[in-house]
Amino acid sequence: MNDTAPSPFAEQVLPPWRRAVLKVGSSLLAADGGGLTPxxxxxxxxxVSANLLAGREVVIVSSGAVAAGRAIVPRAAEASATMAARQALAxxxxxxxxxxxxxFFERPVAQVLLTHDDLRNRRRYLNARATLNELLALGALPVVNENDTVSVDELKLGDNDNLAAIVAAxxxxxxxxxxxxxxxxxxADPRRDPQARPVDEVVELTAAVMAMAGGSGSTVGTGGMHxxxxxxxxxxxxxIDTFLFxxxxxxxxxxxAQGRLRGTRLHAGRSRIAARKYWLRHAPVEPGAILVDAGAARALREKGASxxxxxxxxxxxEFRRGDMIEVRMDGEGGxxxxxxxxSQYSAVDVRRIGRRHTREIQTILGYTYGDNVIHRDDLVLLP
Incomplete structure (x- = not known):
C-alpha cells in the first residue's frame, strides 16, 4: 500500500487511553538502498507529540537498527544472513x-534495550518496569528495541511485535x-488475493482469524501479519486492545492523532485490571510469606493501600525480590x-526494614527499590 491511496477500512472512534505503546517496524524506517529515512x-x-501534549504517555518500540547498520558498513550486507553479522549491524x-x-522531539529520548530474558526473569522484569515508569515520570520518551547485540534467539520472525506486546503489559x-x-x-493477503476484504474489528482471536494472516511482506522487516x-x-x-494501521x-x-482509526481493532478478552488481578490470583506462589499486623491488613482490605x-x-x-508470595496477618488465632x-524486596531485606519508616529504607539497606514492600498494582486480596 502506498502513502497516498485512501484506506479501505471504515473509520472508528478510538477508545480513551492514558498510556500506550507504539510499535514501528523496519519497513517504515528503512530507506531504499539502506539506512533510515524520516x-x-x-x-x-x-x-506521538499530539498525545504527549494532551497529557498522555507513549512508549515507542522501534525496529530499524539492522537496516541503519547496513548503510554504515555496506559490505556487511553480503554476510548479514549470519547471526553475528546481524548483531554487529544492530x-x-x-x-x-x-x-x-x-x-523529532524537544524532550529527551531514552534508549532502552531489552531481551526476552529480561522480561521472563521476574526480578529483571521489575527492574525494567521501574526504569520505564521512572523515564515516563521524568517526561522522557522511551524508545525500546531488542538488545540484538547480545541476544541469540531474539532475532526470529516478528520479535519486535511480540516485544511490543510484552512492553505494553x-x-x-x-x-x-x-x-x-x-x-x-x-x-486474506491483499497482495496475492484481489478478493481480500478488510476486517475492521476482531472481537476474538480465533483459529479462523489467525488463518487470515500471511507472511512477511517486507525485505527489511522480520515480521508479518501473523x-x-x-x-x-x-x-x-x-x-490491552491492539490497533493495526x-x-x-x-x-x-x-x-x-485526532482519535480516529482506519485500520483493525483487536479487542482484549477482559479489562486490563481484571486481567492483571486474575494473573496475580492464579500465578504460583513461592514458599514463604510476609507477616503483617492488623493495621496493615486493614489498610490493604479497606483502603486498597500498598x-x-x-x-x-x-x-x-527465603524468597527473593520479584517472587510471588502470600501476605498473612499475624494474630491471636494464628x-x-x-x-x-x-515482593519488591527479598525476605532478608524485608526483615531488616520491617516496622521501619519508608524514609529509612535507603539508610538501612544502602539502596532502595521504592517505598512499597508490595505495590497495590502487584497485589490482590484473597477472600
Whole structure:
C-alpha cells in the first residue's frame, strides 16, 4: 500500500487511553538502498507529540537498527544472513536509530534495550518496569528495541511485535498501536488475493482469524501479519486492545492523532485490571510469606493501600525480590492469609526494614527499590 491511496477500512472512534505503546517496524524506517529515512517516521512522531501534549504517555518500540547498520558498513550486507553479522549491524545502527527519533522531539529520548530474558526473569522484569515508569515520570520518551547485540534467539520472525506486546503489559498500557505497511487485517493477503476484504474489528482471536494472516511482506522487516496477531493475543491476555494501521498513510496517521482509526481493532478478552488481578490470583506462589499486623491488613482490605514496611512484622522463608508470595496477618488465632503479591524486596531485606519508616529504607539497606514492600498494582486480596 502506498502513502497516498485512501484506506479501505471504515473509520472508528478510538477508545480513551492514558498510556500506550507504539510499535514501528523496519519497513517504515528503512530507506531504499539502506539506512533510515524520516519519510514515515515524521508523521508517527507527530502522532506521538499530539498525545504527549494532551497529557498522555507513549512508549515507542522501534525496529530499524539492522537496516541503519547496513548503510554504515555496506559490505556487511553480503554476510548479514549470519547471526553475528546481524548483531554487529544492530550495534552499528542503534545510535542512528535513536538519533532519528530524537530529531523529532524537544524532550529527551531514552534508549532502552531489552531481551526476552529480561522480561521472563521476574526480578529483571521489575527492574525494567521501574526504569520505564521512572523515564515516563521524568517526561522522557522511551524508545525500546531488542538488545540484538547480545541476544541469540531474539532475532526470529516478528520479535519486535511480540516485544511490543510484552512492553505494553510491562508498563500497564491501555493500548498497543502497531504501525505497519498495509492498512490492517484482511480476510486474506491483499497482495496475492484481489478478493481480500478488510476486517475492521476482531472481537476474538480465533483459529479462523489467525488463518487470515500471511507472511512477511517486507525485505527489511522480520515480521508479518501473523506475528502481529500473536502480539495482539499477548496484549489481549493482559487486557490491552491492539490497533493495526498503515503507518505509510499520512491521512490515516493524522486521523489517529485526532482519535480516529482506519485500520483493525483487536479487542482484549477482559479489562486490563481484571486481567492483571486474575494473573496475580492464579500465578504460583513461592514458599514463604510476609507477616503483617492488623493495621496493615486493614489498610490493604479497606483502603486498597500498598504494603509499607511499617506494617510488616516478619518474613517467612527465603524468597527473593520479584517472587510471588502470600501476605498473612499475624494474630491471636494464628496466621490468616489476606493477600498475595509480588515482593519488591527479598525476605532478608524485608526483615531488616520491617516496622521501619519508608524514609529509612535507603539508610538501612544502602539502596532502595521504592517505598512499597508490595505495590497495590502487584497485589490482590484473597477472600
Amino acid at each position: 519519510r514515515f517516521a515524521l508523521g508517527l512522531a507527530q502522532f 550495534a552499528l545502527g542503534q545510535a542512528q536509530l535513536i538519533a532519528l527519533w530524537q530529531r 510491562l508498563v500497564d498500557a491501555d493500548a498497543l498501536f502497531i504501525a505497519t505497511d498495509i492498512d490492517g487485517l484482511y480476510t 506475528t502481529k496477531l500473536q502480539a495482539a493475543a499477548k496484549a489481549g491476555a493482559a487486557g 498503515n503507518g505509510r498513510s499520512g491521512d490515516v496517521v493524522r486521523g489517529l 504494603l509499607l514496611p511499617g506494617g510488616v512484622v516478619d518474613a517467612l522463608g 496466621q490468616a492469609c489476606v493477600a498475595r503479591g509480588i
